Amino acid sequence: MSPAATLADSDALDAEARRLMAAFTGAGYERIAPAVIQPAGLFLDVIGESLRGRTYVFSDPDGEELCLRPDLTVPTCRWHLERHPGGRAAARYCYSGSAFRYQPVGADSAHPREFHQAGIESFGVADREADDAAVLVLILDALRTSGLDGLQIRIGDLGLFNALINAIAMPERWRRRLKNKFWRSDAFRAELARLKAGPAAHGQGLPSELVLALDPADAETTTARVLDYLDRTGIELIGTRTAEEIAERLTAEAADLQEPPLAPEKAALIERYVAIKAPVHEVADRLTELAHASGVDLAAAVAAYRRRLALIEAAGISMRGAEFSAEFGRNLEYYTGFVFEVIAPALGAKSPVAGGGRYDSLLAEVGALLPVPAVGASIHTERMLAVLPGARP
Secondary structure: OOHHHHHHHHHHHHHHHHHHHHHHHHOOOEEOOOOOEEEHHHHHHHOOHHHHOOOOEEEOOOOOEEEEOOOOHHHHHHHHHHHOOOOOOOEEEEEEEEEEOOOOOOOEOOEOOEEEEEEEEEEOOOOHHHHHHHHHHHHHHHHHHOOOOOOEEEEEEHHHHHHHHHHOOOOHHHHHHHHHHOOOHHHHHHHHHHHHHHHHHOOOOOOHHHHOOOOOOOHHHHHHHHHHHHHHHOOOOOOOOOHHHHHHHHHHHHHHHOOOOOOHHHHHHHHHHHOOEEEHHHHHHHHHHHHHHHOOOOHHHHHHHHHHHHHHHHOOOOOOOOEEEOOOOOOOOOOOOEEEEEEOOOOOOOOOOEEEEEOOOHHHHHOOOOOOOEEEEEEEHHHHHHHOOOOOO
Protein backbone atom coordinates (compact mmCIF):
# COMPACT_ATOMS: atom_id res chain seq x y z
CA MET A 1 0.00 0.00 0.00
CA SER A 2 1.38 3.42 -0.94
CA PRO A 3 2.04 6.13 1.68
CA ALA A 4 -0.71 8.24 0.10
CA ALA A 5 -3.23 5.38 0.43
CA THR A 6 -2.17 4.76 4.02
CA LEU A 7 -2.63 8.44 4.86
CA ALA A 8 -6.06 8.47 3.19
CA ASP A 9 -7.12 5.42 5.20
CA SER A 10 -5.91 7.08 8.41
CA ASP A 11 -7.84 10.24 7.58
CA ALA A 12 -10.98 8.20 6.92
CA LEU A 13 -10.60 6.37 10.23
CA ASP A 14 -10.13 9.64 12.09
CA ALA A 15 -13.21 11.15 10.44
CA GLU A 16 -15.38 8.17 11.34
CA ALA A 17 -14.03 8.13 14.88
CA ARG A 18 -15.01 11.77 15.29
CA ARG A 19 -18.53 11.05 14.05
CA LEU A 20 -18.92 8.07 16.37
CA MET A 21 -17.55 9.98 19.36
CA ALA A 22 -19.98 12.82 18.66
CA ALA A 23 -22.85 10.33 18.75
CA PHE A 24 -21.63 8.81 22.01
CA THR A 25 -20.86 12.03 23.85
CA GLY A 26 -24.16 13.45 22.61
CA ALA A 27 -25.86 10.57 24.41
CA GLY A 28 -24.16 11.49 27.69
CA TYR A 29 -21.05 9.28 27.61
CA GLU A 30 -17.80 10.81 28.87
CA ARG A 31 -14.86 10.41 26.51
CA ILE A 32 -11.76 8.82 28.06
CA ALA A 33 -8.40 7.55 26.79
CA PRO A 34 -7.27 4.37 28.64
CA ALA A 35 -3.61 3.37 28.46
CA VAL A 36 -2.48 1.13 25.59
CA ILE A 37 -0.04 -0.83 27.78
CA GLN A 38 -1.81 -2.84 30.49
CA PRO A 39 -0.84 -5.39 33.19
CA ALA A 40 -0.76 -8.75 31.43
CA GLY A 41 -1.75 -10.88 34.43
CA LEU A 42 -5.07 -9.10 34.83
CA PHE A 43 -5.99 -9.46 31.16
CA LEU A 44 -4.96 -13.10 30.97
CA ASP A 45 -7.13 -13.85 34.00
CA VAL A 46 -10.34 -12.26 32.71
CA ILE A 47 -10.47 -12.30 28.89
CA GLY A 48 -10.82 -16.06 28.49
CA GLU A 49 -8.99 -18.87 26.81
CA SER A 50 -9.79 -17.93 23.21
CA LEU A 51 -7.98 -14.58 23.50
CA ARG A 52 -5.13 -15.47 25.86
CA GLY A 53 -3.07 -16.92 23.05
CA ARG A 54 -3.79 -13.90 20.85
CA THR A 55 -2.61 -11.25 23.31
CA TYR A 56 0.77 -9.59 22.77
CA VAL A 57 2.63 -10.05 26.07
CA PHE A 58 6.07 -8.73 26.98
CA SER A 59 8.22 -7.87 29.99
CA ASP A 60 9.75 -4.49 30.71
CA PRO A 61 13.38 -4.12 31.99
CA ASP A 62 12.10 -4.37 35.58
CA GLY A 63 10.58 -7.78 34.85
CA GLU A 64 6.96 -6.65 35.01
CA GLU A 65 4.75 -8.62 32.60
CA LEU A 66 2.71 -6.28 30.41
CA CYS A 67 0.54 -6.51 27.32
CA LEU A 68 -0.83 -4.42 24.48
CA ARG A 69 -4.53 -4.11 25.26
CA PRO A 70 -6.52 -6.72 23.28
CA ASP A 71 -9.72 -4.77 23.95
CA LEU A 72 -10.74 -1.53 25.66
CA THR A 73 -13.38 -2.79 28.09
CA VAL A 74 -10.95 -3.99 30.76
CA PRO A 75 -8.87 -0.77 30.57
CA THR A 76 -12.11 1.22 30.97
CA CYS A 77 -12.95 -0.83 34.07
CA ARG A 78 -9.52 -0.01 35.49
CA TRP A 79 -10.04 3.69 34.66
CA HIS A 80 -13.40 3.65 36.46
CA LEU A 81 -11.96 1.97 39.57
CA GLU A 82 -9.13 4.49 39.79
CA ARG A 83 -11.74 7.23 39.90
CA HIS A 84 -14.29 5.32 42.02
CA PRO A 85 -12.40 2.72 44.09
CA GLY A 86 -15.54 0.95 45.32
CA GLY A 87 -16.79 0.66 41.76
CA ARG A 88 -20.46 1.22 42.57
CA ALA A 89 -20.80 4.77 41.18
CA ALA A 90 -22.91 5.02 38.03
CA ALA A 91 -20.86 6.23 35.07
CA ARG A 92 -20.86 6.09 31.27
CA TYR A 93 -17.68 6.25 29.22
CA CYS A 94 -16.82 6.25 25.53
CA TYR A 95 -13.47 5.80 23.79
CA SER A 96 -11.79 5.48 20.42
CA GLY A 97 -8.43 3.81 20.05
CA SER A 98 -6.35 0.86 18.96
CA ALA A 99 -6.51 -2.70 20.21
CA PHE A 100 -4.05 -5.47 19.37
CA ARG A 101 -4.59 -9.17 18.70
CA TYR A 102 -2.62 -11.87 16.95
CA GLN A 103 -4.62 -13.22 14.00
CA PRO A 104 -4.07 -17.01 13.82
CA VAL A 105 -5.29 -17.32 10.20
CA GLY A 106 -3.29 -14.30 9.06
CA ALA A 107 -3.90 -10.58 9.25
CA ASP A 108 -5.98 -8.89 6.55
CA SER A 109 -8.02 -5.72 6.15
CA ALA A 110 -10.96 -7.15 8.12
CA HIS A 111 -8.74 -8.77 10.77
CA PRO A 112 -5.64 -6.59 11.32
CA ARG A 113 -3.29 -7.15 14.22
CA GLU A 114 -3.81 -3.54 15.24
CA PHE A 115 -7.39 -2.41 14.81
CA HIS A 116 -9.55 0.49 15.96
CA GLN A 117 -12.45 0.32 18.36
CA ALA A 118 -14.96 3.05 19.09
CA GLY A 119 -17.03 1.98 22.04
CA ILE A 120 -19.16 2.68 25.07
CA GLU A 121 -19.31 1.21 28.59
CA SER A 122 -22.06 1.80 31.17
CA PHE A 123 -21.48 1.00 34.86
CA GLY A 124 -23.75 0.91 37.88
CA VAL A 125 -27.21 1.08 36.25
CA ALA A 126 -29.58 -1.16 38.20
CA ASP A 127 -32.16 -1.55 35.40
CA ARG A 128 -30.25 -4.12 33.37
CA GLU A 129 -32.77 -4.67 30.57
CA ALA A 130 -33.16 -0.92 29.98
CA ASP A 131 -29.39 -0.39 29.89
CA ASP A 132 -28.88 -3.39 27.58
CA ALA A 133 -31.44 -1.95 25.19
CA ALA A 134 -29.97 1.56 25.38
CA VAL A 135 -26.47 0.33 24.50
CA LEU A 136 -27.64 -1.68 21.47
CA VAL A 137 -29.83 1.20 20.26
CA LEU A 138 -26.99 3.74 20.55
CA ILE A 139 -24.55 1.49 18.67
CA LEU A 140 -27.06 1.01 15.83
CA ASP A 141 -27.87 4.72 15.74
CA ALA A 142 -24.15 5.57 15.54
CA LEU A 143 -23.62 3.13 12.67
CA ARG A 144 -26.58 4.51 10.76
CA THR A 145 -25.48 8.10 11.37
CA SER A 146 -22.23 7.18 9.64
CA GLY A 147 -24.22 5.87 6.67
CA LEU A 148 -24.24 2.13 7.30
CA ASP A 149 -27.53 0.40 6.57
CA GLY A 150 -28.96 -3.06 5.86
CA LEU A 151 -27.52 -4.44 9.10
CA GLN A 152 -28.32 -7.80 10.66
CA ILE A 153 -28.50 -8.40 14.42
CA ARG A 154 -27.57 -11.59 16.22
CA ILE A 155 -28.19 -11.96 19.95
CA GLY A 156 -27.62 -14.44 22.73
CA ASP A 157 -28.23 -14.46 26.46
CA LEU A 158 -25.89 -16.02 29.00
CA GLY A 159 -28.48 -15.12 31.63
CA LEU A 160 -30.94 -17.59 30.10
CA PHE A 161 -28.32 -20.33 30.03
CA ASN A 162 -27.32 -19.67 33.65
CA ALA A 163 -30.98 -19.66 34.72
CA LEU A 164 -31.47 -23.06 33.08
CA ILE A 165 -28.38 -24.61 34.68
CA ASN A 166 -29.35 -23.16 38.08
CA ALA A 167 -32.86 -24.64 37.76
CA ILE A 168 -31.61 -28.20 37.13
CA ALA A 169 -30.75 -30.23 40.22
CA MET A 170 -27.07 -31.19 40.16
CA PRO A 171 -23.94 -30.67 42.31
CA GLU A 172 -22.80 -27.07 42.36
CA ARG A 173 -19.35 -28.01 41.06
CA TRP A 174 -21.02 -29.45 37.94
CA ARG A 175 -22.84 -26.15 37.38
CA ARG A 176 -19.55 -24.26 37.62
CA ARG A 177 -17.87 -26.56 35.11
CA LEU A 178 -20.71 -26.35 32.59
CA LYS A 179 -20.81 -22.55 32.87
CA ASN A 180 -17.03 -22.24 32.56
CA LYS A 181 -16.92 -24.47 29.48
CA PHE A 182 -19.98 -23.04 27.76
CA TRP A 183 -17.71 -20.67 25.78
CA ARG A 184 -15.97 -23.57 24.02
CA SER A 185 -18.54 -25.80 22.36
CA ASP A 186 -16.31 -28.87 22.06
CA ALA A 187 -15.24 -28.68 25.71
CA PHE A 188 -18.84 -28.06 26.81
CA ARG A 189 -20.17 -31.08 24.93
CA ALA A 190 -17.33 -33.24 26.26
CA GLU A 191 -18.11 -32.18 29.84
CA LEU A 192 -21.82 -32.86 29.39
CA ALA A 193 -21.03 -36.31 28.00
CA ARG A 194 -18.71 -36.94 30.95
CA LEU A 195 -21.42 -36.04 33.45
CA LYS A 196 -23.89 -38.32 31.68
CA ALA A 197 -21.41 -41.21 31.77
CA GLY A 198 -21.08 -41.10 35.56
CA PRO A 199 -18.26 -42.60 37.67
CA ALA A 200 -16.76 -44.57 34.78
CA ALA A 201 -15.73 -41.28 33.13
CA HIS A 202 -14.18 -39.72 36.25
CA GLY A 203 -10.71 -40.12 37.69
CA GLN A 204 -9.21 -41.36 34.43
CA GLY A 205 -5.46 -40.80 34.26
CA LEU A 206 -5.27 -39.89 37.95
CA PRO A 207 -3.63 -41.98 40.70
CA SER A 208 -6.45 -44.09 42.19
CA GLU A 209 -4.49 -44.54 45.43
CA LEU A 210 -4.69 -40.80 46.00
CA VAL A 211 -8.16 -40.02 44.61
CA LEU A 212 -9.83 -42.75 46.68
CA ALA A 213 -8.12 -41.48 49.85
CA LEU A 214 -9.50 -37.94 49.55
CA ASP A 215 -12.43 -36.67 51.58
CA PRO A 216 -14.50 -34.04 49.73
CA ALA A 217 -15.85 -32.81 53.09
CA ASP A 218 -12.40 -32.13 54.61
CA ALA A 219 -10.35 -29.65 52.56
CA GLU A 220 -7.51 -29.38 55.11
CA THR A 221 -6.91 -33.12 55.32
CA THR A 222 -7.21 -33.41 51.53
CA THR A 223 -4.48 -30.81 50.94
CA ALA A 224 -2.21 -32.55 53.46
CA ARG A 225 -2.72 -35.91 51.74
CA VAL A 226 -1.95 -34.40 48.34
CA LEU A 227 1.28 -32.85 49.65
CA ASP A 228 2.23 -36.14 51.30
CA TYR A 229 1.60 -38.03 48.04
CA LEU A 230 3.68 -35.57 46.01
CA ASP A 231 6.50 -35.84 48.55
CA ARG A 232 6.44 -39.67 48.67
CA THR A 233 6.38 -40.02 44.88
CA GLY A 234 8.98 -37.31 44.24
CA ILE A 235 6.62 -35.24 42.07
CA GLU A 236 7.48 -31.54 42.10
CA LEU A 237 4.97 -28.71 41.72
CA ILE A 238 5.55 -27.33 38.24
CA GLY A 239 3.68 -24.42 36.68
CA THR A 240 1.27 -22.04 38.31
CA ARG A 241 -1.04 -24.40 40.20
CA THR A 242 -0.63 -24.52 43.96
CA ALA A 243 -0.99 -27.64 46.09
CA GLU A 244 -4.37 -26.30 47.25
CA GLU A 245 -5.58 -25.92 43.64
CA ILE A 246 -4.39 -29.43 42.79
CA ALA A 247 -6.11 -30.74 45.90
CA GLU A 248 -9.34 -28.96 44.93
CA ARG A 249 -9.32 -30.58 41.50
CA LEU A 250 -8.58 -34.04 42.87
CA THR A 251 -11.26 -33.62 45.52
CA ALA A 252 -13.80 -32.82 42.83
CA GLU A 253 -12.75 -36.00 41.01
CA ALA A 254 -13.15 -37.99 44.23
CA ALA A 255 -16.62 -36.50 44.77
CA ASP A 256 -17.60 -37.28 41.18
CA LEU A 257 -16.63 -40.92 41.68
CA GLN A 258 -19.29 -41.10 44.41
CA GLU A 259 -21.96 -39.27 42.38
CA PRO A 260 -24.57 -40.93 40.15
CA PRO A 261 -24.49 -39.73 36.52
CA LEU A 262 -26.49 -36.74 35.32
CA ALA A 263 -29.97 -38.05 34.53
CA PRO A 264 -30.60 -38.48 30.77
CA GLU A 265 -33.64 -36.18 30.84
CA LYS A 266 -31.58 -33.40 32.46
CA ALA A 267 -28.81 -33.75 29.88
CA ALA A 268 -31.41 -33.78 27.11
CA LEU A 269 -32.95 -30.56 28.45
CA ILE A 270 -29.57 -28.81 28.33
CA GLU A 271 -28.97 -30.12 24.81
CA ARG A 272 -32.39 -28.92 23.63
CA TYR A 273 -31.74 -25.47 25.01
CA VAL A 274 -28.27 -25.17 23.46
CA ALA A 275 -29.73 -26.19 20.08
CA ILE A 276 -32.21 -23.28 19.99
CA LYS A 277 -31.60 -20.99 17.02
CA ALA A 278 -34.60 -18.93 15.99
CA PRO A 279 -35.97 -15.47 15.16
CA VAL A 280 -35.85 -13.38 18.33
CA HIS A 281 -39.64 -13.05 18.60
CA GLU A 282 -40.10 -16.84 18.77
CA VAL A 283 -37.61 -17.50 21.54
CA ALA A 284 -39.60 -16.55 24.65
CA ASP A 285 -42.49 -18.86 23.72
CA ARG A 286 -40.12 -21.70 22.89
CA LEU A 287 -38.35 -21.33 26.22
CA THR A 288 -41.65 -21.20 28.10
CA GLU A 289 -42.76 -24.42 26.41
CA LEU A 290 -39.41 -26.07 27.13
CA ALA A 291 -39.52 -25.06 30.80
CA HIS A 292 -43.14 -26.22 31.21
CA ALA A 293 -42.44 -29.61 29.61
CA SER A 294 -39.35 -30.13 31.78
CA GLY A 295 -40.72 -28.80 35.07
CA VAL A 296 -38.08 -26.08 35.52
CA ASP A 297 -38.72 -22.43 36.36
CA LEU A 298 -37.36 -19.97 33.81
CA ALA A 299 -40.09 -17.38 34.27
CA ALA A 300 -37.88 -14.52 35.55
CA ALA A 301 -35.24 -14.98 32.86
CA VAL A 302 -37.84 -15.21 30.09
CA ALA A 303 -39.63 -12.11 31.41
CA ALA A 304 -36.33 -10.18 31.32
CA TYR A 305 -35.78 -11.35 27.73
CA ARG A 306 -39.26 -10.18 26.69
CA ARG A 307 -38.86 -6.81 28.40
CA ARG A 308 -35.45 -6.12 26.82
CA LEU A 309 -36.80 -6.92 23.37
CA ALA A 310 -39.81 -4.66 23.92
CA LEU A 311 -37.56 -1.79 25.06
CA ILE A 312 -35.34 -2.12 21.98
CA GLU A 313 -38.34 -1.95 19.68
CA ALA A 314 -39.94 0.90 21.64
CA ALA A 315 -36.77 2.89 20.84
CA GLY A 316 -37.51 2.50 17.13
CA ILE A 317 -35.30 -0.49 16.30
CA SER A 318 -37.02 -3.23 14.29
CA MET A 319 -35.93 -6.67 15.45
CA ARG A 320 -37.71 -8.37 12.57
CA GLY A 321 -35.09 -10.59 10.98
CA ALA A 322 -32.84 -10.57 14.08
CA GLU A 323 -31.72 -14.02 15.17
CA PHE A 324 -31.23 -15.59 18.60
CA SER A 325 -28.70 -18.37 19.11
CA ALA A 326 -28.47 -20.10 22.48
CA GLU A 327 -24.86 -21.06 21.82
CA PHE A 328 -23.83 -17.53 20.98
CA GLY A 329 -21.64 -16.04 23.69
CA ARG A 330 -18.95 -14.24 21.67
CA ASN A 331 -15.28 -14.89 22.35
CA LEU A 332 -14.76 -12.92 25.56
CA GLU A 333 -15.47 -14.97 28.64
CA TYR A 334 -16.33 -12.08 30.91
CA TYR A 335 -19.87 -11.76 29.50
CA THR A 336 -22.66 -12.77 31.92
CA GLY A 337 -25.94 -11.86 30.20
CA PHE A 338 -27.28 -10.29 27.01
CA VAL A 339 -24.79 -10.34 24.10
CA PHE A 340 -25.08 -9.14 20.53
CA GLU A 341 -23.28 -8.69 17.24
CA VAL A 342 -24.11 -6.38 14.35
CA ILE A 343 -23.33 -7.92 10.97
CA ALA A 344 -22.93 -6.27 7.57
CA PRO A 345 -23.90 -8.82 4.88
CA ALA A 346 -20.89 -7.85 2.74
CA LEU A 347 -18.52 -9.03 5.48
CA GLY A 348 -20.55 -11.87 6.97
CA ALA A 349 -20.95 -13.28 10.46
CA LYS A 350 -17.24 -14.00 10.96
CA SER A 351 -16.42 -10.29 10.75
CA PRO A 352 -19.08 -8.37 12.74
CA VAL A 353 -18.85 -4.59 12.53
CA ALA A 354 -19.94 -4.18 16.14
CA GLY A 355 -20.69 -6.23 19.21
CA GLY A 356 -21.02 -6.18 22.96
CA GLY A 357 -22.98 -7.32 25.95
CA ARG A 358 -23.44 -7.46 29.72
CA TYR A 359 -20.56 -8.30 32.08
CA ASP A 360 -21.75 -7.94 35.67
CA SER A 361 -18.79 -9.83 37.21
CA LEU A 362 -15.91 -8.08 35.47
CA LEU A 363 -15.50 -5.01 37.67
CA ALA A 364 -15.24 -7.25 40.75
CA GLU A 365 -12.60 -9.34 38.98
CA VAL A 366 -10.68 -6.18 38.15
CA GLY A 367 -10.84 -4.91 41.75
CA ALA A 368 -14.30 -3.62 42.76
CA LEU A 369 -15.49 -4.63 46.23
CA LEU A 370 -18.70 -6.19 44.88
CA PRO A 371 -20.15 -7.12 41.48
CA VAL A 372 -21.32 -4.06 39.54
CA PRO A 373 -23.98 -4.01 36.79
CA ALA A 374 -22.15 -3.25 33.54
CA VAL A 375 -22.80 -3.39 29.81
CA GLY A 376 -20.89 -2.11 26.81
CA ALA A 377 -20.18 -2.44 23.11
CA SER A 378 -17.69 -1.41 20.46
CA ILE A 379 -17.58 -0.73 16.73
CA HIS A 380 -14.75 -2.14 14.62
CA THR A 381 -13.96 1.00 12.65
CA GLU A 382 -11.96 -0.63 9.81
CA ARG A 383 -14.78 -3.06 9.10
CA MET A 384 -17.33 -0.26 9.17
CA LEU A 385 -15.26 1.69 6.63
CA ALA A 386 -14.94 -1.40 4.43
CA VAL A 387 -18.70 -1.50 3.85
CA LEU A 388 -19.59 2.19 3.89
CA PRO A 389 -20.71 3.45 0.46
CA GLY A 390 -17.92 5.55 -1.05
CA ALA A 391 -15.48 4.94 1.82
CA ARG A 392 -11.99 3.51 1.35
CA PRO A 393 -11.71 -0.20 2.34
